[in-house]
Amino acid sequence: MPDLLRGRTVLVVEDEYYLADDLRRGLEAAGAVVLGPAASLADGLRLIGDGRSPDLAVLDVNLRDVTVYELAEALMARGIPFVFATGYDAARIPERFEAVPKLLKPFEMGALTAALEALAARG
Incomplete structure (x- = not known):
């Protein structure tokens, strides 16, 4: 899936x-345009609330003891696919996010780009 990220805007929340x-x-x-990185839930929400619409997103689940689920729900409501990058066991992530790809930290950059390219290819 070469160049599926080229020119796409990817929100990074880490x-x-x-x-x-x-x-x-x-x-x-990989050719993506990065929105962020945002270091907090509030920063991530602000970035998508400023009228910017990423094509894809990478979300750390735990941001200084605050979960990113509110932002994940906002992205889902807008139809923006994303992956969770997490140190959590997938079983700790709420069931409503079962279909969201999860990368367990530490992960290789190639695994992230492959996951994002797979999401880009779907939509």
């Missing part, structure tokens, strides 16, 4: 600075 920067650089290298 509170760990170095990981957020790695995600940004890796996604840009």
Whole structure:
């Protein structure tokens, strides 16, 4: 699935600075336009509330002891596909997000781009 991220806007929500920067650089290298990274739920909500509409998103589940589920629900309501990047066991993520792809940290950048490309290919 080459170049499926090229030119697509990907929202990155990750509170760990170095990981957020790695995600940004890796996604840009794959041709994506990165929105963020946002380090908090409020920042993520603000980014999509500013009239910006990402094509895809990467969401860390736990942002300084605040879950990202409110943002995930907002993205679902807008039909924006996303992946969870998490250190949590998938069983700890609410059932309503069962169909959302989950990448267990630490993961390879190739796994993330493959997951996002698969989402992009669907829609």
